[in-house]
Amino acid sequence: MMMHQPNYVVITTTCPNEDQAIRLANALIEQKLAACVQTSAIQSTYRWQGTVEHASEVRLQIKTKYTHYSAIERLILTSHPYETPEILACPVIAGSARYLSWIETETR
Numbered sequence: 001m002m003m004h005q006p007n008y009v010v011i012t013t014t015c016p017n018e019d020q021a022i023r024l025a026n027a028l029i030e031q032k033l034a035a036c037v038q039t040s041a042i043q044s045t046y047r048w049q050g051t052v053e054h055a056s057e058v059r060l061q062i063k064t065k066y067t068h069y070s071a072i073e074r075l076i077l078t079s080h081p082y083e084t085p086e087i088l089a090c091p092v093i094a095g096s097a098r099y100l101s102w103i104e105t106e107t108r
Contacts, residue, residue: 006091008103009069011062013076014044014086021058024079028062033072035106036063065107066091 015021018039025037038061045054062072066089073087092100 006066006093008092008095008100009064009066009089010092011064011069011072011089012086013060013062013080013088014042014057015060016055016057016081018058020081021060024076025060027075027079028064028072031071031075032107033068033075034062034064035103037061038063063103065103068107 013024015024018041021039025034025039028034028037040059042057042059043054044057045052047053064072069089076085076087
């Protein structure tokens with residue numbers, strides 16, 4: 001099955017606190033890697049190195065073009081305190097033309 005690359009993606013990551021989340025969000029916007037970064041406080045439950053962990057975190061949803069994924073991944077990996085940060089990209093399969101055009105304009 002042949003798959004094509006999406007034009008736009010929503011990338012999700014988490015930070016351990018609001019200060020780090022805001023710093024990352026600002027860097028993404030200032031570098032024009034993202035048109036919008038939404039943050040929200042969450043509670044995470046996960047297994048890490050054999051132990052069930054619970055943590056308060058801040059989720060970031062990054063709206064961007066697919067072509068910026070590699071640069072965003074590098075920025076997260078080089079600035080993130082976690083050994084293995086969450087970095088997941090979900091393709092945008094449909095969206096309003098005006099919103100997608102706005103993403104295009106803001107990430108040039």
